[in-house]
Amino acid sequence: xxxxxxxxxxxxxxxxxxxxxxxxxxxxxxxxxxxxxxxxxxxxxxxxxxxxxxxxxxxxxxxxxxxxxxxxxxxxxxxxxxxxxxxxxxxxxxxxxxxxxxxxxxxxxxxxxxxxxxxxx
Amino acid sequence: xxxxxxxxxxxxxxxxxxxxxxxxxxxxxxxxxxxxxxxxxxxxxxxxxxxxxxxxxxxxxxxxxxxxxxxxxxxxxxxxxxxxxxxxxxxxxxxxxxxxxxxxxxxxxxxxxxxxxxxxxxxx
Numbered sequence: 514x515x516x517x518x519x520x521x522x523x524x525x526x527x528x529x530x531x532x533x534x535x536x537x538x539x540x541x542x543x544x545x546x547x548x549x550x551x552x553x554x555x556x557x558x559x560x561x562x563x564x565x566x567x568x569x570x571x572x573x574x575x576x577x578x579x580x581x582x583x584x585x586x587x588x589x590x591x592x593x594x595x596x597x598x599x600x601x602x603x604x605x606x607x608x609x610x611x612x613x614x615x616x617x618x619x620x621x622x623x624x625x626x627x628x629x630x631x632x633x634x
Numbered sequence: 635x636x637x638x639x640x641x642x643x644x645x646x647x648x649x650x651x652x653x654x655x656x657x658x659x660x661x662x663x664x665x666x667x668x669x670x671x672x673x674x675x676x677x678x679x680x681x682x683x684x685x686x687x688x689x690x691x692x693x694x695x696x697x698x699x700x701x702x703x704x705x706x707x708x709x710x711x712x713x714x715x716x717x718x719x720x721x722x723x724x725x726x727x728x729x730x731x732x733x734x735x736x737x738x739x740x741x742x743x744x745x746x747x748x749x750x751x752x753x754x755x756x757x758x
Contacts, residue, residue: 530645557713584708618716
């Protein structure tokens with residue numbers, strides 16, 4: 514872990530958090546599913562799979578995986594939203610959002626990884 | 635614009651702290667301890683803060699968004715959680731299942747506990 518690696522994480526984290534903030538503001542408008550949070554979480558999974566499939570350098574991995582994708586995606590808001598749904602007795606919706614996020618998250622990691630490996634040749 | 639930059643700066647700090655915790659707490663027997671601790675503690679703090687400030691008129695919306703969306707949002711991570719589980723599926727299926735279930739169950743408990751604790755001492 515070098516200072517340069519941490520700087521890369523900070524830069525990625527800066528942009529990841531801003532993109533999530535903007536997309537959540539625009540898309541978390543539905544009374545049903547917070548599509549903004551769902552979208553950033555899946556995009557982040559796709560990116561992480563892609564970067565590892567491509568086998569990028571350590572520095573770029575810190576920038577794009579630990580920084581950008583790490584901050585673009587969020588675990589705390591996701592579970593907060595699920596708890597919010599169950600609070601108002603929307604257990605079915607909470608369960609759907611929970612399981613769909615997990616299953617699609619794996620699928621997007623896989624798709625990203627396969628795509629990255631393909632470009633690697 | 636000020637709020638956007640504050641969210642970004644707080645997100646940068648959250649990402650760095652998460653990375654450092656992952657460095658100090660490496661995976662044990664394949665279990666990603668760092669991500670686990672970060673996600674559970676971040677969920678607790680977020681739910682606590684949201685509930686505690688529920689009926690308050692926010693004096694400083696910029697600081698609130700920076701802490702909740704910026705710092706805590708970037709501190710916790712869904713992508714690492716998914717990727718770690720994905721790789722564990724191939725190497726250690728039992729550990730993958732333990733990791734997913736413990737993250738979700740303890741995360742939900744931590745969040746519910748945060749909500750409860752946040753509502754208790756609240757100034758209405």
